[in-house]
Amino acid sequence: MAEEQENMMQPPTSRLPRLATPTKSAPSLRPPSVVGRPAPLGLAMTVAGEKRKTPSSPVIPTAKRTASGPSALGKSTLTKPTASTARKASGSAAAAPTGRRPATRSSTGSTGSTPPSNAAMRASSRSGSALATSGRRTASGSSSASSTATTTRTRPAVAPPTRGVTASRAGRPARKLPISTTAAGPSRPKPVAGKSGIGTGMASAAQFKSHDGRLENVEKMVDGFKELLEQEKSKINSLQTSHTDLQTILLNAQNTEREARKDLSSASEELFVMRAAHAREVDDLERQIQRKDREKRGLEEELGDSRDELGREREVVRELKQTLAQQSTQHMTLSAQLTASQAQLSALQTEVERATLAVSAMKAELEVGKEKACEAEKRADQSVVEVREECDRKVAAVEEELRAAESIRRKLHNQVQELKGNIRVFARVRPALAHELNNPEGLADIAYGDERLAEETGQSHLTVKSRSESAMGKEREQVQQFQFDRVFQPKHGQKAVFEEISMLSQSVLDGYNVCIFAYGQTGSGKSWTMEGGDLSDDLGMIPRAIDMIFTVSRQLKDRGWNYTMEGTFLEVYNEVINDLLGSGQFDTKKHEIKIDNDNKMTVTDTVSLPLSNTEQVSMLLERARSRRAVAATLMNARSSRSHSVFSLKVKGVNPLTDEQCEGILNLVDLAGSERLDSSGAGSNKDRLKETININKSLSALADVIGALGQGQQGGHVPYRNSTLTRLLQTSLSGQSKTLMFCNLSPLAAHLGETVCSLRFATKVNTTPAGTAKRNNGKS
Ligand SMILES: Nc1ncnc2c1ncn2[C@@H]1O[C@H](COP(=O)(O)OP(=O)(O)OP(=O)(O)O)[C@@H](O)[C@H]1O
Numbered sequence: 159m160a161e162e163q164e165n166m167m168q169p170p171t172s173r174l175p176r177l178a179t180p181t182k183s184a185p186s187l188r189p190p191s192v193v194g195r196p197a198p199l200g201l202a203m204t205v206a207g208e209k210r211k212t213p214s215s216p217v218i219p220t221a222k223r224t225a226s227g228p229s230a231l232g233k234s235t236l237t238k239p240t241a242s243t244a245r246k247a248s249g250s251a252a253a254a255p256t257g258r259r260p261a262t263r264s265s266t267g268s269t270g271s272t273p274p275s276n277a278a279m280r281a282s283s284r285s286g287s288a289l290a291t292s293g294r295r296t297a298s299g300s301s302s303a304s305s306t307a308t309t310t311r312t313r314p315a316v317a318p319p320t321r322g323v324t325a326s327r328a329g330r331p332a333r334k335l336p337i338s339t340t341a342a343g344p345s346r347p348k349p350v351a352g353k354s355g356i357g358t359g360m361a362s363a364a365q366f367k368s369h370d371g372r373l374e375n376v377e378k379m380v381d382g383f384k385e386l387l388e389q390e391k392s393k394i395n396s397l398q399t400s401h402t403d404l405q406t407i408l409l410n411a412q413n414t415e416r417e418a419r420k421d422l423s424s425a426s427e428e429l430f431v432m433r434a435a436h437a438r439e440v441d442d443l444e445r446q447i448q449r450k451d452r453e454k455r456g457l458e459e460e461l462g463d464s465r466d467e468l469g470r471e472r473e474v475v476r477e478l479k480q481t482l483a484q485q486s487t488q489h490m491t492l493s494a495q496l497t498a499s500q501a502q503l504s505a506l507q508t509e510v511e512r513a514t515l516a517v518s519a520m521k522a523e524l525e526v527g528k529e530k531a532c533e534a535e536k537r538a539d540q541s542v543v544e545v546r547e548e549c550d551r552k553v554a555a556v557e558e559e560l561r562a563a564e565s566i567r568r569k570l571h572n573q574v575q576e577l578k579g580n581i582r583v584f585a586r587v588r589p590a591l592a593h594e595l596n597n598p599e600g601l602a603d604i605a606y607g608d609e610r611l612a613e614e615t616g617q618s619h620l621t622v623k624s625r626s627e628s629a630m631g632k633e634r635e636q637v638q639q640f641q642f643d644r645v646f647q648p649k650h651g652q653k654a655v656f657e658e659i660s661m662l663s664q665s666v667l668d669g670y671n672v673c674i675f676a677y678g679q680t681g682s683g684k685s686w687t688m689e690g691g692d693l694s695d696d697l698g699m700i701p702r703a704i705d706m707i708f709t710v711s712r713q714l715k716d717r718g719w720n721y722t723m724e725g726t727f728l729e730v731y732n733e734v735i736n737d738l739l740g741s742g743q744f745d746t747k748k749h750e751i752k753i754d755n756d757n758k759m760t761v762t763d764t765v766s767l768p769l770s771n772t773e774q775v776s777m778l779l780e781r782a783r784s785r786r787a788v789a790a791t792l793m794n795a796r797s798s799r800s801h802s803v804f805s806l807k808v809k810g811v812n813p814l815t816d817e818q819c820e821g822i823l824n825l826v827d828l829a830g831s832e833r834l835d836s837s838g839a840g841s842n843k844d845r846l847k848e849t850i851n852i853n854k855s856l857s858a859l860a861d862v863i864g865a866l867g868q869g870q871q872g873g874h875v876p877y878r879n880s881t882l883t884r885l886l887q888t889s890l891s892g893q894s895k896t897l898m899f900c901n902l903s904p905l906a907a908h909l910g911e912t913v914c915s916l917r918f919a920t921k922v923n924t925t926p927a928g929t930a931k932r933n934n935g936k937s
Pocket residue numbers: 587588589591678679680681682683684685686687797798799829830901
């Protein structure tokens with residue numbers, strides 16, 4: 159029975175072993191009246207349910223916590239306890255004062271019989287016929303019913319408790335008797351007579367009396383049954399209450415299951431996610447393993463290298479050990495040396511002590527020496543003062559001598575210049591230009607004299623060979639030799655040329671008038687000689703002379719000389735003077751030449767710019783050049799058909815010697831000296847006029863020089879024959895130093911003009927030198 163109950167309480171399925179299944183286990187919790195189970199089982203279930211209410215309450219939370227909780231609890235709470243409780247309930251049912259267990263026993267004993275319902279019980283209590291019917295039904299239900307009925311009838315005298323005891327199992331409480339009695343079915347006389355009147359109709363009257371007594375007993379029993387009935391009702395009520403509670407528990411359990419299923423679902427999702435993460439982690443780990451493998455291989459290689467290195471290190475250590483052994487030997491040697499040195503040190507210390515004593519003695523001597531030195535210093539200071547005074551006296555004397563020497567130098571310098579001649583002529587042959595090398599006539603046959611001999615004698619020669627046809631048609635060669643103060647060949651540069659004229663620049667600072675001409679045909683190199691090119695090596699005589707004047711003037715400052723300089727730049731074109739430093743684009747002023755009683759020449763309305771450095775001179779030359787270019791544009795190219803005269807006036811004052819001087823440097827670029835027939839003027843009146851004026855002025859210049867050369871200083875010198883000679887009057891009057899460059903073309907085509915120029919230069923060169931006079935000089 160207990161096993162049966164356990165089976166009944168066991169959950170019908172184990173598919174969800176971890177979750178309680180309220181729907182399946184619910185039937186086992188139904189009260190007996192609902193499911194038709196035997197009352198003791200239902201009671202046991204109820205009691206078990208009531209008893210397990212308290213312990214079962216934590217089951218639900220446990221089910222919520224884990225999935226396995228509910229199933230375990232379902233078993234332990236609802237199945238196993240129920241079985242045990244059923245056993246307990248059977249015990250309690252035996253103790254209960256009801257006849258239900260006997261009735262159950264009897265019904266169990268009668269195979270397939272249905273236990274009596276409450277209504278039948280009430281009916282049997284209301285009428286004895288019902289009981290009789292019950293008794294008959296019982297009797298007819300089995301093959302041994304007749305014997306049982308007989309027994310019932312033959313035991314009327316037996317007291318109910320006794321039969322009750324007999325009917326129930328031994329040892330059962332006496333309160334089960336009524337049930338046995340009911341089963342035995344004490345019947346009223348009438349129905350009994352009606353039904354079994356065949357055997358008992360003949361019963362005695364005494365038996366009827368005893369029936370009455372029994373009837374009373376039966377009524378008492380009925381009352382007892384009623385009480386039992388009431389008790390059963392109350393139990394049913396309590397079971398219903400329990401049922402309601404169990405339903406509530408069931409609902410809770412269902413909710414719990416739902417939540418558990420949700421948890422399960424979320425747990426599945428988590429599981430899925432965790433599996434994916436796990437797969438990723440596995441991949442990562444595999445990659446890490448691969449990387450570690452690679453690292454391992456690398457480390458193994460490093461290990462191999464390290465082993466090799468270790469081998470080398472061991473080798474080094476072995477060598478070091480050998481070295482150490484050698485050093486140990488050396489160390490021992492050094493220790494011996496150290497010992498010896500320490501001995502020497504102690505000896506030296508002794509000497510030092512001795513020396514310290516000597517130093518003390520010397521210090522004492524030094525103090526005495528210091529006093530002596532102070533006295534000597536005083537005497538020395540006195541001597542220094544005396545020496546300084548002596549020096550100052552000597553310096554003053556030397557400076558005086560120097561000044562005297564400077565004066566002597568100047569005298570000697572000018573004597574040398576005078577000896578050289580105040581009118582000197584240099585011939586310069588320019589090199590052939592690149593485009594002239596292909597000239598069909600080629601270069602002229604010009605020969606130069608021995609340069610060394612020229613330096614010794616101070617006279618250079620130049621030989622020109624020319625060929626001409628005689629009147630008879632014979633070709634004849636003509637050799638002409640010219641002699642000048644110096645002849646510059648095409649190979650000589652600007653620097654070599656300037657060395658020869660640099661002393662003239664010094665003369666300007668000494669207060670002499672210096673005039674340097676550049677004479678020659680067009681294109682012979684006059685402008686190149688006077689102005690030169692832009693490169694420092696190509697600088698001409700004007701910038702070099704002015705640069706030297708500035709340099710020497712700075713040097714003379716030490717000797718007390720202060721110089722001021724100003725420059726003018728004039729042009730003589732068609733006998734008219736133009737100021738190349740004027741403010742306008744083209745000079746329209748009329749300029750006049752005036753010479754005062756002191757033989758000082760001035761040109762009216764000309765611009766004279768103060769000059770204190772070479773940069774200002776460069777600007778002045780550039781300004782003059784640009785105005786000359788404008789004039790050339792406006793009035794035809796005339797640069798080669800006008801004379802340009804740059805004048806630098808130098809004034810010097812020496813407060814120390816109370817000297818003053820004023821010199822003028824004239825640098826003249828003469829117009830081209832072409833003859834009229836070779837000038838190309840032709841029928842061009844302007845060109846003709848230009849050429850005539852050029853030749854006139856050049857011839858006047860030659861006349862002036864010739865007149866001066868013929869000793870006509872006291873006589874008439876035709877300065878007024880041309881504007882040029884008037885302009886240069888003070889520079890040519892014999893009180894100045896004149897140098898003329900005769901520029902020559904190297905081309906054979908220009909040989910005729912070259913010879914003419916050479917003749918003109920020879921004429922100037924043969925002019926006797928006058929004596930130059932210093933302007934305003936005291937010495
Ligand atoms: N010693 C020289 N070395 C190199 N080139 C020279 C020399 N002399 C002249 N020249 C060149 O020859 C050309 C003519 O020279 P330059 O213009 O000086 O002649 P010029 O006599 O002044 O002519 P013009 O009368 O037309 O002014 C120039 O191109 C110049 O550079």
